[in-house]
Amino acid sequence: MDKNDTNELELSSLEARIDELITTIESLTVENTVLKTHQNTLTLERTELISKTEQARTRVEGMITRLKALENRS
Incomplete structure (x- = not known):
């Protein structure tokens, strides 16, 4: 095998490796x-859930306040 054959084999090997890297x-x-x-979808879902949690917290706090007011009237 002469120098040209060796260079040709090395070049072919390099081309194959480059093709693998491109793939x-x-x-x-x-x-x-x-x-x-997927991350953007999850971030949006998280934002919506945080908003719903805050709304639920506000509603529950309002209910507790009303219940305490009813309790104090009795």
Whole structure:
């Protein structure tokens, strides 16, 4: 095997490795996009749940206040 054959094999090996890396990058890019979308959905859901929790807390506190007022009247 001469120098040209060795260089050709090394070049082919390098090209194959680059192709693998490109495939990995493409796969990770898609996965990253999916994860970011999921994170945004979860963040929105969390915000909505926090709002609903605050509304429920306010309503319960109001009920407690009214119950205490009724109790004090008796």
